[in-house]
Amino acid sequence: QVQLVESGGGLMQAGGSLRLSCATSGRTFSRYAMGWFRQAPGKEREFVAAINWSGSSTEYLDSVKGRFTISRDNAKNTVYLQMNSLKPEDTAVYYCAVDRYPRPGVRSRPLDYDYWGQGTQVTVSS
Numbered sequence: 001q002v003q004l005v006e007s008g009g010g011l012m013q014a015g016g017s018l019r020l021s022c023a024t025s026g027r028t029f030s031r032y033a034m035g036w037f038r039q040a041p042g043k044e045r046e047f048v049a050a051i052n053w054s055g056s057s058t059e060y061l062d063s064v065k066g067r068f069t070i071s072r073d074n075a076k077n078t079v080y081l082q083m084n085s086l087k088p089e090d091t092a093v094y095y096c097a098v099d100r101y102p103r104p105g106v107r108s109r110p111l112d113y114d115y116w117g118q119g120t121q122v123t124v125s126s
Contacts, residue, residue: 002026002115004096009120012086016124020081022096022117030054030074031102035113036081038092038122048094049081050106059106063089086124093119 008020020036035050049060049070058070069082079096097113107113 002098004098004115004117006094006096006117006120009094009122011123011125014087014124014126016086017082017084018086018122020083020094020096020120020122022079022081024077024079024096024098027098027115028102029077029098033099033103033106034070034072034079035097035099035107036070036079036094037097037110038090038094039119040092043092045095045110047108047110050108051079052104052106053102057106059108083122086122088124088126091122091124093121095119 003025005023012018031053033052036048037045038048039045047061051058051070051072055072067085072079095116097116100114
């Protein structure tokens, strides 16, 4: 059974930093791209960042480029999201997800991912 467990969320003032982690099990982690998504109250889930199986290719939501960095440690079956210069509009529940298939490249659509974590709350105060 595939499991993803996020951690690292919390309350932070604007301008601060947080590092989210997503530990995975039940799938050969190193063969799959991974993604981070977020969902704010009353809004649809949106793509934040994705990384390919090797870590050589990444993609970001325009509004987080230069502030967020996605990375992975295949030896630890873990993907990370380093979030710097946080803004109040970054407030949301953040989810990690694993690609539906072992394939090249990265994807930004939720339907391309088949397993999701339970989410971790990130709140940024102004």
